[in-house]
Amino acid sequence: xxxxxxxxxxxxxxxxxxxxxxxxxxxxxxxxxxxxxxxxxxxxxxxxxxxxxxxxxxxxxxxxxxxxxxxxxxxxxxxxxxxxxxxxxxxxxxxxxxxxxxxxxxxxxxxxxxxxxxxx
Amino acid sequence: xxxxxxxxxxxxxxxxxxxxxxxxxxxxxxxxxxxxxxxxxxxxxxxxxxxxxxxxxxxxxxxxxxxxxxxxxxxxxxxxxxxxxxxxxxxxxxxxxxxxxxxxxxxxxxxxxxxxxxxxxxxxxxxxxxxxxxxxxxxxxxxxxxxxxxxxxxxxxxxxxxxxxxxxxxxxxxxxxxxxxxxxxxxxxxxxxxxxxxxxxxxxxxxxxxxxxxxxxxxxxxxxxxxxxxxxxxxxxxxxxxxxxxxxxxxxxxxxxxxxxxxxxxxxxxxxxxxxxxxxxxxxxxxxxxxxxxxxxxxxxxxxxxxxxxxxxxxxxxxxxxxxxxxxxxxxxxxxxxxxxxxxxxxxxxxxxxxxxxxxxxxxxxxxxxxxxxxxxxxxxxxxxxxxxxxxxx
Numbered sequence: 001x002x003x004x005x006x007x008x009x010x011x012x013x014x015x016x017x018x019x020x021x022x023x024x025x026x027x028x029x030x031x032x033x034x035x036x037x038x039x040x041x042x043x044x045x046x047x048x049x050x051x052x053x054x055x056x057x058x059x060x061x062x063x064x065x066x067x068x069x070x071x072x073x074x075x076x077x078x079x080x081x082x083x084x085x086x087x088x089x090x091x092x093x094x095x096x097x098x099x100x101x102x103x104x105x106x107x108x109x110x111x112x113x114x115x116x117x118x119x120x
Numbered sequence: 121x122x123x124x125x126x127x128x129x130x131x132x133x134x135x136x137x138x139x140x141x142x143x144x145x146x147x148x149x150x151x152x153x154x155x156x157x158x159x160x161x162x163x164x165x166x167x168x169x170x171x172x173x174x175x176x177x178x179x180x181x182x183x184x185x186x187x188x189x190x191x192x193x194x195x196x197x198x199x200x201x202x203x204x205x206x207x208x209x210x211x212x213x214x215x216x217x218x219x220x221x222x223x224x225x226x227x228x229x230x231x232x233x234x235x236x237x238x239x240x241x242x243x244x245x246x247x248x249x250x251x252x253x254x255x256x257x258x259x260x261x262x263x264x265x266x267x268x269x270x271x272x273x274x275x276x277x278x279x280x281x282x283x284x285x286x287x288x289x290x291x292x293x294x295x296x297x298x299x300x301x302x303x304x305x306x307x308x309x310x311x312x313x314x315x316x317x318x319x320x321x322x323x324x325x326x327x328x329x330x331x332x333x334x335x336x337x338x339x340x341x342x343x344x345x346x347x348x349x350x351x352x353x354x355x356x357x358x359x360x361x362x363x364x365x366x367x368x369x370x371x372x373x374x375x376x377x378x379x380x381x382x383x384x385x386x387x388x389x390x391x392x393x394x395x396x397x398x399x400x401x402x403x404x405x406x407x408x409x410x411x412x413x414x415x416x417x418x419x420x421x422x423x424x425x426x427x428x429x430x431x432x433x434x435x436x437x438x439x440x441x442x443x444x445x446x447x448x449x450x451x452x453x454x455x456x457x458x459x460x461x462x463x464x465x466x467x468x469x470x471x472x473x474x475x476x477x478x479x480x481x482x483x484x485x486x487x488x489x490x491x492x493x494x495x496x497x498x499x500x501x502x503x504x505x506x507x508x509x510x511x512x513x514x
Contacts, residue, residue, distance in 0.1 A: 017378070018252065018378075019249060019251050019252035019375060020251070025373075025378070051270065051377075051382065052266045052267070052269045052270035052273075052382065053266060053269060054262050054265030054266045054268075054269060054324045054325055054326075054327075055265075055322065055324070055325045056257070056259060056261065056262040056265065056323070056324045057321070057322050057323055057324070058237075058241055058259065058261060058323050058324070059238075059241070059257055059259070060238065060241055060242040060245055060257060060259065061238035061239060061241075061242055062242075063257055068256075068257050068262075070256055070257070070258060070262050070265075070266065071266065072266055072376070072377045072382060080377040080378065081252065081377055082249075082252055082253050082256060082258060082375060082376070082377045083256060084256050084257075092269070092270070092273055103255055103256050103257070104255050104256065104257055111255035112255075113255050113256055
């Protein structure tokens with residue numbers, strides 16, 4: 001199955017957050033089901049536009065690359081996410097399309113996240 | 121609430137220090153006790169971020185009391201990321217203001233050079249959101265790089281403006297014997313000249329080496345007291361009375377991408393407004409300020425958010441020389457995080473130290489003439505927890 005990044009939808013006001021939090025950012029609501037806190041999950045869109053970006057050269061020790069390209073993407077529907085970029089010449093406002101890939105493997109944990117490419 | 125005064129202050133060199141963390145906290149504390157001419161306090165707060173992780177030392181406050189031989193005084197450590205220092209001062213102020221204590225010592229310390237630069241970067245990156253940011257390899261410089269890119273795009277700030285912040289703060293640090301980087305830099309050397317690309321390599325574009333603060337070891341301390349104690353101390357020492365007239369704190373989303381406008385530092389704006397309101401002062405009253413320039417772009421952005429300049433106009437004031445010593449509103453006379461250095465848990469206290477020297481007229485060659493009102497902004501995470509302080513000379 002295609003991996004997806006999930007947003008969390010408030011059971012009361014319908015606001016979608018990413019990442020997860022314990023109370024709704026918009027209305028402060030928490031939905032309880034027994035001892036569990038519940039939000040509906042909704043897959044986040046995989047297309048959007050690039051809001052800002054950077055090329056980072058000073059990396060945490062577990063990265064072997066010389067540099068990483070990172071950005072904030074505004075997804076269709078207005079949600080945003082921080083993500084990895086694989087774009088030759090990134091520009092503010094350009095259209096991007098992402099997929100979930102392995103983004104950090106720091107020996108004790110494999111982390112999957114969104115990598116965005118230019119959307120032609 | 122009762123009035124709160126500063127009766128003593130001390131600092132270590134910000135550099136690579138070859139002695140243990142608890143001693144780095146104790147040294148400025150002893151210097152502050154000497155400055156105030158007292159030998160004990162009612163309570164101690166120690167501000168630090170990395171003791172447990174970087175130095176394998178927890179329960180730092182107890183170790184500091186032991187160094188100070190001040191048993192059985194109460195003490196605890198306050199960790200609030202890079203805003204730990206001002207957070208500890210705020211907490212001490214509430215303890216004096218409430219009438220609980222007459223004197224409280226705040227000492228901040230950090231010893232980052234016990235680990236290599238990569239581990240230090242990784243440690244500081246642990247401030248970012250673990251699931252939405254850190255998994256991508258996000259570090260604090262990368263958040264600053266993304267912030268800077270959008271900010272420059274929006275407001276016409278250029279690499280030249282960023283370099284002007286660095287050049288100014290390095291020049292100020294050359295007048296501060298405790299500063300980490302006492303080296304003059306020039307536009308030729310870091311931007312225009314043939315060697316510039318080598319001297320000033322990229323860190324998190326558009327930010328380069330000279331846009332980023334150093335990783336420092338260091339400690340700084342202040343002692344707060346009630347009016348009654350402070351007036352007594354002032355009589356003995358002959359030093360001007362400095363009042364901590366206001367403090368403010370505010371928080372913002374953990375993941376930067378969740379902010380409505382990722383170029384707004386809303387927590388800075390609210391924390392500053394709260395500090396000014398409590399002090400019954402306005403940004404225009406300030407004679408000298410220490411802002412949290414962990415990255416050059418932050419000095420410009422914060423100078424707008426705290427209310428010194430209009431939004432998007434901070435770089436123009438910088439260009440006109442208004443923020444240099446001798447200008448209308450000198451910013452980061454100590455050299456700032458950029459050049460005095462950034463010893464994380466100590467930084468907020470070091471900012472207060474500089475303001476206290478300025479308000480007492482003890483800042484030597486970097487003295488701002490007739491400084492009466494001083495302001496600090498201590499910025500935690502990437503703006504998710506900010507504490508501002510306002511000081512007044514009486």
